Structures are given as structure tokens and as C-alpha cells.
Amino acid sequence: MPATETHSTQTSLEDRLGRWVRRYLHGFWGMFVLFVLKQGWACLFGGLLLGAILASHYLWSPHWPIHRYDALFIFALVTQALFLLCGLETRQEAMIILVFHLTGTAMEWFKVSAGSWAYPEPGFFKLMHVPLFSGFMYASVGSYMARVIRVFDMSFVPYPRFALSLTLALAIYANFFTHHFLPDLRWGLVLATLVLYGRCWIRYRIVGTHFWRMRLPLAAFFSSIALWVAENIGTFTGTWLYAHRHFTWVVHPQKLVSWYLLLYVAFITVTLLLRPDRAAADRA
Structure with a gap:
């Protein structure tokens, strides 16, 4: 599907969603509901994957011919393919996802080998004790x-110098590895x-x-809360096990800091292709 056709398909779906909400809700509540729905639409891939993790926890039988981890990997692959075929993601967005997938998988290999957490269930699509579906979570x-x-x-105004943003992202990503040997x-x-x-x-x-606005660090903090909640759901289902679980499945709130920092790595990975600093210069 050509990129222009993909963008048109996405825009049409989102416009229909907006018209449907505004038909029944007006004023602040209409705006709030539309904001929540658009946020949900933006995290559709993650929501579907989290739903599959939760559903498979309750429905899967160890006697079935395919392992749960393998089914989650196949589900993620098929979902990604459908997103592209149906125009729910552009090719550029798919490239961004692939880059973050690879960096996330590398982190998973290291963290599992360091004993931070483990994936206890068997699986065919498992490399270095890490199931391949885990990269799709990133x-x-x-x-x-x-x-x-x-x-x-x-849009992001004023957007910092890109060299500084990239340096910060590399430092954050490196610290996820080096804090096991050096000061955190x-x-x-x-x-x-x-x-x-x-x-x-x-x-x-x-x-x-009409444009609204929010400070970028505040938006990152709110997003980190959502990711922490999703992590708790995955931990509750036993999809992964942390090294220190003292009779509770609740992930320590300190992980909010990790998610907050990881969001900057994701944001700057996105800017590698989207480059909002250049877009702002073009508008000026």
C-alpha cells in the first residue's frame, strides 16, 4: 500500500472517530473523551499485545501443541503485518518500531543474563533464554x-539541539547496562x-x-505511569518473573523512573526519522 494511501486510510478512520464522539458529546467532556480515545488509538498495538498476554494467561493450557510464548510471538507478528496491510501504520513508523524492537531485545538479553528477571515458560522462539515476543513489547x-x-x-517547541538529545538517549540506554557494574x-x-x-x-x-500544550517531562511522567501499570499486569500473569518478589506481584514504584527514562530513548529513536527539530525549522 503506498504511503499516501496509508496516511489517507489512517486519517479517515480518525476523522470518523472524532465525528462520532462530537455527535453525542460536546464541550469539555466531549474533548476529554476524544482525547482518551485518541490515546487508546495511538497505543493500539501495545493494548492488543497486553490483551493477548492477559487472555493467554487465563486460557492457555500447557498440554496444547504450541507454547504460550510462541503463540504470543506469532500474534505479535500477525498484528504487525495487519497494521501495515490495513494502513494503521506507515512504513516509516514500522521502521521506527523495528529500531526500538532491536534495542529492546538487546536489553532483554542482557537483563535476563544478569538475573534481573526471567521468562519461566518454555518456547521454541526463544533465544538466549528470552522469548522473541518480548521485543514487541518494546x-x-x-x-x-x-x-x-x-x-x-x-510539535515540540523549543526542541533542543538534536545532538544533545541523541547524547542523552545514548547515556540513558547505556546506564541500563552499566549500572550493574558502575554507579547508577x-x-x-x-x-x-x-x-x-x-x-x-x-x-x-x-x-x-485549536492547539493544547503540555510540558514534555510531565507528559513523559504520565506515560511512565501507564507503562508501569501495564508492567504490573504482565508480572501478575507470570509472563516474566523478577529476581526479588517478596510475596507480591506489584512492581516497585521505583520502576517508574526506569520507564520515564526509557520513554526518552523511545522519543529520540522516533526523532531519528521524524526529526521534529527540522519540522520546526521548516515552519519558521
Whole structure:
């Protein structure tokens, strides 16, 4: 499907959603419901994968001929293919997802080998003790990031120098590995995100021509809460097991910091292709 046709399909679906909501709801509540629905639409891939994890936990039998992890891998592959065929993602967005998929899988290999967490169930599509569907969990974050920017017609003002953004992303990604051997710099990196992006506003459009805005670090914090909740669901289902689970499945709130930082890696991965700094220069 050509890129222009894909974009047209997505726009048509989103326009119909907006018209349906505004037909029944008006004013603040109509705007709020549309905002929530568009957020859900943006994280559709992640929502479907999380739903599959939850459903398979209750429905799967160890006696079935295919392992649960393998079924989740096949489900993720088919879902990704359908997104492309049906025009729910552009090829550019798919490239972003692939990059984040690869970086996420590399992190999974390291974290599992370091004993941070484990995948206890068997699977054919499992490499270095990591089921291959796990990379799609990171890909879903990249998918959300790319889609939410497009769905809400986001711009970032003022966008920091791209070289500084890329350096920060590399430092955050490296710290996920090096903190096992060297001092953990996560709080220093959180401070760096506030210094670099503290002045950056996300300008977004829910409907019509009116733009709303929110500070980028605040948006990252809200998104990290959603990811932490999703992580708790996966932990509750036993899809992965943490090394230190003291009679509770609730993930420690400190993981919010990890998700907050990972979102910047996802955001800057998206900007490798979308480059909002160049878009802002073109508008100026």
C-alpha cells in the first residue's frame, strides 16, 4: 500500500472517530473523551499485545501443541503485518518500531543474563533464554510514540539541539547496562531530562485547529505511569518473573523512573526519522 494511501486510510478512520464522539458529546467532556480515545488509538498495538498476554494467561493450557510464548510471538507478528496491510501504520513508523524492537531485545538479553528477571515458560522462539515476543513489547512503546505524534499532530517547541538529545538517549540506554557494574546514574539522568527538555512544550491538537500544550517531562511522567501499570499486569500473569518478589506481584514504584527514562530513548529513536527539530525549522 503506498504511503499516501496509508496516511489517507489512517486519517479517515480518525476523522470518523472524532465525528462520532462530537455527535453525542460536546464541550469539555466531549474533548476529554476524544482525547482518551485518541490515546487508546495511538497505543493500539501495545493494548492488543497486553490483551493477548492477559487472555493467554487465563486460557492457555500447557498440554496444547504450541507454547504460550510462541503463540504470543506469532500474534505479535500477525498484528504487525495487519497494521501495515490495513494502513494503521506507515512504513516509516514500522521502521521506527523495528529500531526500538532491536534495542529492546538487546536489553532483554542482557537483563535476563544478569538475573534481573526471567521468562519461566518454555518456547521454541526463544533465544538466549528470552522469548522473541518480548521485543514487541518494546516495539509497542515505539509504535505508541510514533502514532501519538501523528494522531495529535504534535510539535515540540523549543526542541533542543538534536545532538544533545541523541547524547542523552545514548547515556540513558547505556546506564541500563552499566549500572550493574558502575554507579547508577538514573537520578542524574532524570535531572538531565529536566534541564534539556524542561522548557520544551508539546503542542497538540485534539480536534479542529485549536492547539493544547503540555510540558514534555510531565507528559513523559504520565506515560511512565501507564507503562508501569501495564508492567504490573504482565508480572501478575507470570509472563516474566523478577529476581526479588517478596510475596507480591506489584512492581516497585521505583520502576517508574526506569520507564520515564526509557520513554526518552523511545522519543529520540522516533526523532531519528521524524526529526521534529527540522519540522520546526521548516515552519519558521
